[in-house]
Amino acid sequence: MADWISGDRRLPVPVTVYGPLHLLALQVHRMANDGQAYEAVAAADAFLTIARTVSDDRTARFLIQGKMYALLAMGQLVEGTALGEELLRTAGSLLSEAKARCDLAQLHLLRGHYVDCMQHLARAGALLNAGPAGTDRHRSAMCSFAEAATAAEMYETAATAYDQLCASDSPNRSTSFDLVHAVTLLYWGLRLSHVGRAEEARSKLRRSAEITRHRLDSQPDVHATAVHALALAKLGETTVAEKLAREAIMPLRGGGTHQYARMAHLALGISLRAHGFPHEARREFIAARELSEHGSRPDERPIIRFELALTALEIEDCQSSRDLFETVEGQMRELWRLRLQRLAMLRQAGQREEAEAARARAEREILLDPLTGLGNRRRFDLLIEDVDRASGARPLTVLLIDLDHFKAVNDAYSHSAGDRALREVATILRAHCRTGDEAVRYAGDEFVVFLQGDGTTGREVAERIRTAVAAATILPEVRLTVSVGVATWSAGMTGDALFRAADDRLYAAKWSGRNTTAA
Secondary structure (H helix, E strand, O other): OOEEOOEOOEOOOEEOOOOOOHHHHHHHHHHHHOOOHHHHHHHHHHHHHHHHHOOOHHHHHHHHHHHHHHHHHHOOHHHHHHHHHHHHHOOOOHHHHHHHHHHHHHHHHHOOOHHHHHHHHHHHHHHHHHOOOOOHHHHHHHHHHHHHHHHOOOHHHHHHHHHHHHHHOOOOOOHHHHHHHHHHHHHHHHHHHHOOOHHHHHHHHHHHHHHHHHHHHHOOOHHHHHHHHHHHHHHOOHHHHHHHHHHHHHHHHHHOOHHHHHHHHHHHHHHHHHOOOHHHHHHHHHHHHHHHHHOOOOOHHHHHHHHHHHHHHHHOOOHHHHHHHHHHHHHHHHHHHHHHHHHHHHHHHHHHHHHHHHHHHHHHHHOEOOOOOOEOHHHHHHHHHHHHHHOOOOOEEEEEEEEOOHHHHHHHHOHHHHHHHHHHHHHHHHHOOOOOOEEEEEEOOEEEEEEEOOHHHHHHHHHHHHHHHHHOOOEOOEOOOEEEEEEEOOOOOOHHHHHHHHHHHHHHHHHOOOOOEEO
């Protein structure tokens, strides 16, 4: 649904949930993804001026994100990190924070800040587990999580994320996640084969081939063909792999999709070497290496280097070729060891996140009243202390609420009925609390609401609460009411003085006949 907005500083444009200038941000993202990084940065700066002029904060945020991705592609990591930090500071939801942290993790990884990278990833993982799954925003954040894990060569983590993404699309599964999942498994299998873990490598490669075969059966495309060809080549099915690779190379190169073109060159090179043509194979590997100049994954260059060294050994089995291969093989094992270290760092960061979450849950439980679920007397004391520290940073009004004749209810209908009444009143209080407000059970049948607002707002909310309680059928044949005392903070007033003022107003409300608000 779209409405039209206009005003002194706004343009008459259709409003969507993505912001009225969302198409401008999409253009920046497309340019960044298509290799037009410099153009994307220039466009983002120009469009940001427009978005901020019309107060389109959603589009401005999306534009900043697109500019960050363009800076990442340009290798301007410090500038990109600054934008990522800005997105993190202004994140308005758990999923926005998770996505910002995933992007920051990738930037920190490329800068060699591995501890920061793993901390952001671990926190993002915890937020994704807590956030609402199955939504577009959750899938977007999960994609960023998987991409950051892939960049860190943590294939296990990335593959698990892609499994979840594919499952979230069922029963109408989108093959977009299937393809990146297959690529992740493919590179995982290649790396395993290069460190001598042949059986594990074959398992990952077979799974990658199954995914791409299913995709090609239902939706043929040249990208999946390249992935499928490389998996088959490493699995030894080189005749089919060679045919598929030859078909895919020129369309991929012509289309500028360099990553998939590199895969096709690798598949063809491996197949040609297996068929006894090592010199021709070497040309394909060199072609793949040359395409790496157009931007490549961190793990691609070592993979190409390994295949070149293996081919050089086959062309000429001499000491220098053996030395070269052993050196490259040693490098691959060292890179694998570093990869495992990053995985261990992520696990440790995740454990710290879990411990922090458990501590936070324990703290919340200590501050909760078990009967009503509101804050308890300990929470009340902390909020009173906050009043002293805040010193009037924003308007604050306190409502002190007491159930009228509650002892008679307990005596006539039992304490269990009284408990039910307290829970219902607590539900009404929660319903009237806005963002920033907080209700607590002070003692017995007394409640306190810390309200962000002035005295007028406090009186209005107090009256709504009083009316809602009086109108509710909380106990059969009993009309429950409350009396409310309202006090607003003024300069020089302590938290205790503010509460005493509310208590005085409550006393006045009781003496005036109950079921009354006194302010």
